Amino acid sequence: MKIDFNGIPVEIAPLENSSMGALLNEYRDHRKVIIVDENTHDACLERLLYAFPELQQAEVMLLPVGEENKSLEIVYQVWSALLDYRIQRNDLILNLGGGMVTDLGGFVAATFKRGLDFIHIPTSLMAMVDAALGSKTGINVNEVKNAVGTFTAPRAIYVDLGFLETLPAQEIFNGLAEMMKHALILDGNYWDLLKGIRNEAELTTPENILRSIELKRDVVTSDPQETGRRKLLNFGHTFGHGIESYFLSRKAIDHGHAVALGMIAEAYVAFKRNVLSPKDYAEIEWVLSDIFPMPPIPEAAFEAILSHMRNDKKNAGDRINFVLLKAPGTAEINASLTEQEIGEALLHLSLLAKNAN
Ligand SMILES: NC(=O)c1ccc[n+]([C@@H]2O[C@H](COP(=O)([O-])OP(=O)(O)OC[C@H]3O[C@@H](n4cnc5c(N)ncnc54)[C@H](O)[C@@H]3O)[C@@H](O)[C@H]2O)c1
Structure with missing residues (x-):
């Protein structure tokens, strides 16, 4: 399966059946x-x-695992190693990993010698349906996520679902949350399909991955620099x-x-404003809280959560x-929350957790 993502080819296929060989051939002398x-x-390099x-001849750059390593310190080490390896502007970087690797590897490629060609081979569900798509690269600074980055497109993205065989179950849930987000903001029929799925095999079909990629593509294409509609993708992320x-x-x-x-x-705030129907809200709450267990959120935490929400870079003034x-x-961007609504929604989450435990 192939899809054009804003001019960038995205292919869903086992790597050996994809057109990646032809692309590598373009770089045979590099x-x-x-x-x-x-x-x-x-888990993935051997495949x-x-x-x-x-590619046995390629240099392999090994990053430490984890979000805390999506940092300038690690980028600096990679830049230094690229200099040691005498990597030139017309060489090629292949990012093989989850969103941490595609974000950081994309950033390295976008900046080293003012930009090297790169491809993404996403290996986590999150990267396949979200992080590797949309040409955003980035690293964290202090504790601010993606504080520094670029909009730089890879040459191509190759999605091989075989990589999911080794992905830990918890990471499947991380990807599922983003797929459900795509469905809720953009495609009611897809939400109807996803809400009925109860196992990984039913979820990670090429058709579902393709649908999620198409939905993200449609939003990104209409707003590549995130000045408007792309903000829809922030659904769940203000409180989240x-x-x-x-x-x-x-x-x-x-x-x-x-x-x-x-x-x-x-969704609770939308329901309290009489924008989302009680039936739709009840279903969303039921489906999500059934899949994602509610952690206790003590009332003493509300102020701290509010303070983090006030500092969110998505805010305007x-x-x-x-x-x-x-x-x-169907959803709308640029709505603003009152602190009372935030308090009420957090209280509601806290009561849900108490009822569940
Ligand atoms: N650029 C964007 O538009 C965008 C969008 C969404 C998220 N992101 C970024 O993506 C990152 C989150 O992505 P993620 O959830 O993939 O995190 P991740 O890259 O940290 O991967 C999660 C874990 O799964 C492991 N893993 C990945 N693939 C595996 C495989 N096939 N087998 C075994 N283990 C495997 C990783 O080593 C890691 O431990 C965050 O940094 C986030 O900011 C970026």
Whole structure:
């Protein structure tokens, strides 16, 4: 399956059946660098080398695992190694990994010698349906996520679902949260399909991955620089960011889990404003809280979560922006939240958790 993503080819196929061989052939006289993290080195590199034995000659750049390493310190080390390897502007970088590798590897490629060609080979569900798409590269600075980055397009993106065989179950849930987000903001029929899925095999079909990619493509194409409609993709992330930040220094919860709780909270606000119907809200709450268990959120945490939400880079001035869901498949950007609404939604999450435990 092939899809044109704003001029960038995205292919869903086992690597050996994809057109990646033809693309590599264009670089046959140039050096190649494969960027991996420790996990994708162990779980994914062999599959890539098996599909393209000529890549045995490539330099392999090994990153430490984890979001905390999506940092300038690591980028600096990679830049230095690229200099040591005498990598030139017409060489090729292959990013083999989840969103951490595609974001950081894309950033390295976008900046080294003012820009090298690169391709993404996403290996996590999150990267296949979201992080590798849309040409955003980035790294974190201090604790601010994606504080520095570029909009730079890869030459191509190759999605081989075989890589998901080794992906830990929790990481599947992270990707699922983003797929459900795409469905809720853009495609009610896709939401109807996803809400009925209860196992990984039913979820990670080429058709579903393609649908998620198409939905993200349609938003990004209409707003490549994120000045308007692309903000729809922030659904669940206003509360999600606050909740994730609060739990960071306590018992951390995954990004996808925080986004799922954020989607419940933001749908709750829409329901309280009589924008989202009681039936639609009840269903969204039921589906998401069934899949993503509710962690206890004590009332003492509300102020801290609010404070993280106030500092969110998505805000404009003093406004705390969020995406207002009208129905599954329809949403509006640039709505703003009152602090009272935030308090009520957090109280609601906290009561849901008490009822569930
Ligand atoms: N650029 C964008 O538009 C965009 C969009 C969404 C998210 N992101 C970024 O993506 C990142 C999150 O992506 P992620 O969830 O993929 O995180 P990740 O890259 O940290 O991967 C999650 C974990 O899965 C492991 N892993 C990946 N593929 C594997 C495989 N096939 N087998 C075994 N283990 C594997 C990784 O080593 C890691 O431990 C964040 O940094 C986020 O900011 C970027």
